[in-house]
């Protein structure tokens with residue numbers, strides 16, 4: 001199987017952990033692993049003196065946790081709605097009854113930052129919710145500009161970096177971000193099932209809300225002080241996460257991984273140009289390439305690749321629009337063959 005979806009092709013030594021007997025989690029050994037994972041995670045995202053919570057749950061669980069515990073303590077949220085993930089922030093606010101302004105950004109477009117600033121000045125929110133990378137289109141937003149505007153208006157910044165962590169340069173310290181979230185099946189390139197919240201040191205002592213039992217921040221923090229979780233963790237995934245983090249640390253941090261992801265993205269976009277596929281994102285991320293093929297039948301390319309070559313890419317919401325992830329192991333040759341095969345299927349059935 002060849003995987004160009006999330007999390008992509010996974011390192012064999014990481015996969016092998018899933019096939020072995022695993023430790024009991026209520027032990028000092030498991031606590032030590034969690035404390036080590038927290039330390040490496042904070043280094044990778046440059047969050048000096050911060051804290052993490054690692055949940056057994058997908059990325060949306062972490063988004064929900066942020067709204068339940070943090071956004072509900074605020075008066076008004078400002079949401080960047082540039083696609084299905086941005087819209088999810090808005091839906092969560094509605095679900096928990098938080099007053100939220102839904103700032104819509106057209107598909108695959110960058111934010112008009114001047115207009116956004118004017119709107120924000122009128123709406124007077126006290127918390128800002130956005131994605132670094134809107135994965136549904138491949139559009140990357142400018143966190144530096146967002147951070148400057150939030151800072152100027154005294155708005156707390158929360159960023160979903162689920163699909164940009166380890167794919168784009170990112171420093172919570174420099175950007176003055178209060179909370180970031182990610183999950184294991186994207187840039188970390190291990191199986192789905194865990195999500196990670198990063199808390200700036202500025203939130204030490206913050207009085208969080210308690211709107212959900214399972215994701216309660218205070219309950220998690222008090223357990224994590226000794227490296228434990230309030231409920232049964234997905235132990236194998238915690239071990240795979242720790243092993244992956246140690247690999248990244250041995251590589252000297254996140255930079256090599258980011259460079260590799262960027263290289264694959266650039267390489268594949270050259271192939272897109274060769275085959276005449278447009279990349280609609282105004283500022284495309286390294287994490288994925290979203291591209292428009294000539295396939296005007298629903299999912300022709302997706303099905304063809306899967307059935308003939310046991311190869312997976314991500315279908316998009318628009319006919320002929322597909323996304324290829326650059327997370328995970330892939331060589332230039334893999335990408336060259338993939339592009340050839342996409343081309344093989346894109347013409348079929350289009351009359």
Ligand SMILES: *Cc1c(COP(=O)(O)O)cnc(C)c1O
Pocket residue numbers: 058059060061085131133134135160161162163183186
């Ligand atoms: C993948 C992703 C999520 C979370 O999706 P889950 O399926 O819940 O893991 C949230 N935000 C972004 C930007 C994502 O790419």
